[in-house]
Amino acid sequence: MARIFTNMSTENNPLLQKFETPFETAPFSDIQESHFESAFAKAITLAQSEIDKITAHQQPPTFSNTIEALDRSGDTLSRISSIFFNLNSAETNDEIQRIARVVSPQLSKFGNDVTLNKELFTRVKTIYNQREDLSLDPEQMTLLEKQYKRFSRNGANLAESKQERLRELDTQLSELSLSFGENVLAATQDYELHITDLNQLSGLPETALEAAQEEAKSRDKEGYVFTLDYPSYIPFMTYADNRELREKFSKEFGARAYKGKHNNEENVLKIARLRHERANLLGYETHAHFVLEERMAMTPEKVSTFSEELLEKAKPAAEKEFRELEAYAQEYLKKNNLDQIDQLQKWDGAYFSEKMKKEYFELDDELLKPYFKLENVIDGAFEVANRLYGLTFEKNESISKYHKDVITHEVKNEDGTLNSIFYADFFPRKGKRNGAWMTSFKDQYIENGTNSRPHVSIVCNFTKPTATKPSLLTFNEVTTLFHEFGHALHGMLANTTYRSLSGTSVFWDFVELPSQILENWCYEKEALELFARHYETNEVIPAKYIEKIKKAATFHEGLQTLRQLSFGMLDMHWYGIDPTGITDVKNHEREVFDQTDLYPDVVDSCMSTAFAHIFQGGYSAGYYSYKWAEVLDADAFELFQEKGIFNREIGTSFKENVLSKGGTENPMLLYTRFRGSEPKIDALLKRAGLVA
Known part of the structure; x- marks a missing residue:
């Protein structure tokens, strides 16, 4: 993005003009930070005028003049917001973060102005009360119910004094969420492990050393620099022989935004308390009760039962795997005449687990990485999408980008028509948060007979190419790319009438x-x-490696399942109770981890203060959904395995019954329409090796 700061009139603001670009894509090359504040102000005014037009309508409320009109309103604001907040995650800087702090309360206020608009709610409620007599199709009925709940779940039925408090809570939560994310990013980027003595880095593969050397050069330093970004941190913890350095690095990672100058403890406590107060204000027992009303799980009790059922299966397996890992570590140290350790610690887990996996399966990431060149993996994901859904992907350099690393594709259907625009951003850099995610710059919808196609993006943090090697992915990174691409396909194949139900x-x-x-x-x-x-060499991955990958897929699955369950349980421990009495973040999370942790606790580490999914992202009271969806995906993939993984008929059924439908119907209905029955946990337990 251009870094120019001048006062711009709205007439010259590209965010407020029709995008005269290929496929009306975001004109990133023309956008300056200075455009955003005035664009948000104008777009909020425009969106408010669209709401005023609905409420001022002289005709009695109808589905068309109220519900559909409301779904169409705020389109300009939505596009500006998607551009800005995606940049705040993938290409942020001090100025963007400042603007975020300014506009987030404004957006929160506008959202409240809409949902607490009495005239508007009266019109929506009138139609909702008539819904059984309106001959609505399933998508229209879902939209109406969603619109009504948007108001009722955001205080439209509250007394005016309580509505005012709700506004205050939403403004505060918006600001706290931003502050939380900024602290995690700053804490991650503040630390570096700078090593000049190569002897201290034995065990590390050449690719990790070369990446660290280039990182050092970029910081005008000699030797090697490792950071808390995943592509740097994970290889170090997996391969570095130097246990003292692994311990030091692990403790720095575990202490992100805990204590210190970027401390998130107060933010965590405030967010939990304010969300609980908000839920109470709306008549719900806890934040989890509020959230889960609009989830497949429906209640905290059902989530707890689900988690406990999995925990019962996973914990014995995890304990057995942990004992085996401890025994292996002691034997390995003895065999190699190395100092014995009293107890396996968190900074030992990945290291000995990788050695054990390599010995048992004669397989490790460094053996596999040469077969997973990033460009080839991307092409593979594209080919899978082509075989299942008939999509083709063509690079299009005329589409503007927010960073030179981004690649842009025009996606086409089998008949040559435009399906979507696809952006992909794969490498870590300053100003880009850790992790991987899918997002969109424009939603799909149908209006006046035209199917307006989506603009979809995935963002990852993979190892960069070096002077001598391309970007080579670990197998875990390969699955991450496919994971985010699966989200992208959900967006690309959207085919609904209404924006708010799409993708x-x-x-x-x-x-x-x-x-x-x-x-x-x-x-x-x-x-x-x-x-x-x-x-x-272009040699296809040997069949023996594929067999090893499949066999290794369930390696330490008990430990992995226990870890994932612990995160979901921690989430519910913050949001499924009254948190007002909690004063110590670390002590509170230990109540969960004491049930699930097999490693000793690390005193100066804390998960919650960097748990962005539930304190910054959209997963509060919803982290269990990863495991919940694993039940769905294992059950669904069994059908592909039975019929053929590239069976076009099954692919088409999955596209038409699940991917294209978005949120137009209850997801259990969509799933059973595809699968023929509700999902069963058996397929997941079998795939994970937790049952025979």
Whole structure:
């Protein structure tokens, strides 16, 4: 993005003009930070005028002049918001963060102005009360119910004094969420592990050393620099022989935004308390009760039962795996004449687990990485989408980008028509938060007979190419790419009438099904042979490696399941109770981790203060959905395995009954329409090796 700061009139503001770009894509090359504040102000005014037009309508409320009009309103504001907040995650700086702090309360206020607008709610409620007599189709009925709940769940039925308090809470929560994210990013970027003595880095593969060397050069330093960004942190913790450095690095990672100058403890406590107060204000027992009303799980009790059922299966397996890992570590140290350790610690887990996996399966990431050149994996994901859904992907350099690393594609259907625009952003950099996610710059919808197609993006943090090697992915990164691409396909294949029901606008515990099911193709020989080729020789990945990948897929699955369950349980421990009496963040989270942790606690580490999913992102009282969706994806993928993983008939059924439908109907109805029955936990337990 251009870094120019001048006062711009709205007439010259590209965010407020029709985008005269290929496919009306965001004109990133023309957008300056200075455009955003005035664009938001104007777009909020415009959106408010659209609301005023609905409420001032002289005709009695109808589905068309109220419900559909409301769905169409705020389109300009929505597009500006998607551009800005995506940049705040993927390409932020001090100025963007400042603007975020300014506009977030304004957006929160506008959202409240809409949902607390009495005249508007009266019109919506009138239609809602007539719904059984209106001959609405399922999508229209869902839209009406969603619109009504948007008001009722945001205080429209409250007394005026309580509505005012709700506004205050939403403004505060918006600001706290931003502050939380900024602290995590700053704490992550503040620390570096600078090593000049190569002897201290034994065990690290050449790719990790070369990346660290280039990171050092970029900071004008000699030697090697490792950061808390995942592509740097994970290889170090997996391969570095130096236990003291692993301990130091692990403790720094675990202490992000805990204590210190970027401390999130107060933010965590305030967010939990304010969300609880908000839920109470709206008549719900806890924040989790409020959230889960609009989820497949429906109640905190059902989530708890689900988690306990999985915990019962996973914990014995995890404890057995942990004992085996401890025994292996002691034997390994003895065999190599190394100092014994009294107890396995968190900074030992990945290190010995990788060695154990390599010995048992004669397989490790460094052996596999040459077969997973990033460009080939991307092409493989595209080919899977082509075989299942008939999509083709063509690079289009005329589409403007927010950073030079972003790649842009024009996606076409089998008949050559435009399906969508696809952006992909794969490498870590300053100003980009950790992790991987899918987002969109424009939603799909149908209006006046025209099917307006979506603009979809995935953002990841993979190892950059170096002077001598392309970007080579670990197998875990391969599955991450497929995961996010599965979300992207959910957006690309959207085919609904209304914006607010399109693509990934579904229940949070359903949204992970399209992403997690696509990961399954990464384990299948028929799929791997499409793209897993050695970057130097072009040799297809040997069949023996594929067999090893499949066998290793359930390696330490008990430990992995326990870890994932602990995160979901921690989430519910913050939001499924009254948190007003909590004064110590670390002590509170230990109540959960004491049930699930097999490693000793690390005194100066804290998960909650960096748990962005539930304190900054959209997963509060919803982190369980990853495991919930695993049940769905394992059950659904069984059908592909039975009929053929590239069976076009099954692919078409999944597209038409799940991917294209967005949030137009209850997700359990959509799922059973595809699968023929409700999902069963058996397929997941079998796939994970937790039952025979």
